[in-house]
Amino acid sequence: MKTRGSLTALMFAAMSALPVSAQIADTPDALMALQELGQELSREMVGGTMKLYGQMLASEDDAGLDVVSDAAYGSDRRHLLDLRVAEGATGQPVVLLVHGGGFVRGDKGDIVNMARWFARHGVVAVTMNYRLAPDARWPAGAEDVASALGWIADHAAAHGGDPSKVVVIGDSAGAMHVADYVFREELQAEEDGVIGAVLISPPVVDLRARALDPERDLLYYGAEGDRAAQSVVEAVAGREIPVLVAYAQNEPAVISDQTRRLIEALAERDGRLPLIASAPGHNHISIVSHFGTADDSFGRDLLGFVALRALLAGQDG
Numbered sequence: 069m070k071t072r073g074s075l076t077a078l079m080f081a082a083m084s085a086l087p088v089s090a091q092i093a094d095t096p097d098a099l100m101a102l103q104e105l106g107q108e109l110s111r112e113m114v115g116g117t118m119k120l121y122g123q124m125l126a127s128e129d130d131a132g133l134d135v136v137s138d139a140a141y142g143s144d145r146r147h148l149l150d151l152r153v154a155e156g157a158t159g160q161p162v163v164l165l166v167h168g169g170g171f172v173r174g175d176k177g178d179i180v181n182m183a184r185w186f187a188r189h190g191v192v193a194v195t196m197n198y199r200l201a202p203d204a205r206w207p208a209g210a211e212d213v214a215s216a217l218g219w220i221a222d223h224a225a226a227h228g229g230d231p232s233k234v235v236v237i238g239d240s241a242g243a244m245h246v247a248d249y250v251f252r253e254e255l256q257a258e259e260d261g262v263i264g265a266v267l268i269s270p271p272v273v274d275l276r277a278r279a280l281d282p283e284r285d286l287l288y289y290g291a292e293g294d295r296a297a298q299s300v301v302e303a304v305a306g307r308e309i310p311v312l313v314a315y316a317q318n319e320p321a322v323i324s325d326q327t328r329r330l331i332e333a334l335a336e337r338d339g340r341l342p343l344i345a346s347a348p349g350h351n352h353i354s355i356v357s358h359f360g361t362a363d364d365s366f367g368r369d370l371l372g373f374v375a376l377r378a379l380l381a382g383q384d385g
Contacts, residue, residue: 091348092349092365094362095361095363098121101116102349102351107319107352109352114353117354118357120354121358122357128360130152130184132155133153133184133188134227134228135150135151136227137150138150139151141196141215141218141219144199146197146198146199146212147199150176150195151194151223152184152186153192153193157228158228159229159230160191161191161229161233161234161263161375162193162194162230162231162261163186163192163235164194164196164234164236164237165182165237165242166196166209166245167195167239167242168240168241168242168243168356169240169241171241171244171287172202172287172288174200174242176196176197177195179356179359180195181359182237182359183195184360186374189367198212198213198216198242199212201284201288202288205288206288206293209244209245209248210249213245213249214257217234217236217257220261221257230378232261233263233378234261234262234263235262235263235264235266236250238265238266238268239268240270241284243269246267247273249265250307251306253307263309264309264310264312265309265312266370267311267330269315269327269352269355270300271322271323272289272326273301273329274299274326274329275298276296277326277329278325300330304337305337308338310377311334311343312343312344312345312369312370314345314346315344315347317347317351318351323352343373345366345369347365347366348365
């Protein structure tokens with residue numbers, strides 16, 4: 069295929085051996101600060117982690133990248149996305165990055181560090197906003213993912229991307245929007261180009277097995293929702309898009325339990341374990357906030373998955 073050489077190069081770059089220094093241990097001050105902040109989602113932990121990595125990434129910019137800002141992919145004021153790609157790129161796989169925020173907050177700018185990192189590693193990176201609760205209720209997030217994928221199908225090629233090779237990556241609440249999209253065929257767009265999905269720290273895969281936070285989860289899923297029908301562990305038998313499940317070492321206990329339940333559901337569906345990646349030393353916030361620092365081990369896991377899916381899609385085509 070026309071892009072086989074570039075995809076093979078991406079695969080080798082992603083899977084090549086990394087020096088030990090390319091781990092969180094290469095940022096020892098951050099490592100120690102994260103351990104002191106703990107694992108529970110307190111105001112101090114969230115704010116402290118964001119401040120820590122905000123300082124580390126303060127000098128980052130879009131040098132060497134072409135950027136599309138605030139492109140409308142739908143009619144709502146939140147239906148905006150950004151695209152980043154290395155200057156002169158052609159035929160690259162695409163990642164659609166879906167931010168977290170507990171269903172009620174968050175912005176594509178929160179994960180600009182991830183977008184820049186992917187764009188500098190041979191991938192077109194798209195970050196999207198989506199409608200927030202309580203104005204938007206389940207499954208609005210997955211519907212917005214479908215609309216953003218429609219924009220990618222129409223526009224990615226003009227910006228150096230291959231719209232037939234898209235990996236959707238969601239973090240926390242964003243992971244739930246991605247999961248609802250990839251597991252529920254009734255919510256999917258036709259010819260969406262999706263060849264894989266990464267679910268990072270999914271917090272609400274089985275609504276029957278955890279209490280719903282009234283200030284976040286309950287505002288999105290509703291007070292009277294059908295909890296079995298809303299649980300993605302009951303929907304994994306649909307379209308079998310390849311999935312990578314990822315988590316931080318220091319996740320809150322409830323998110324660790326929910327992530328385990330998803331892994332078990334996928335293992336039961338497939339008769340084997342799904343692909344799994346972890347971020348040693350990190351917490352629920354830093355697992356995405358650290359992209360662009362000297363610690364790139366987790367990023368390489370994601371990049372390897374994107375390259376693998378792109379290569380296999382090329383063979384299938």
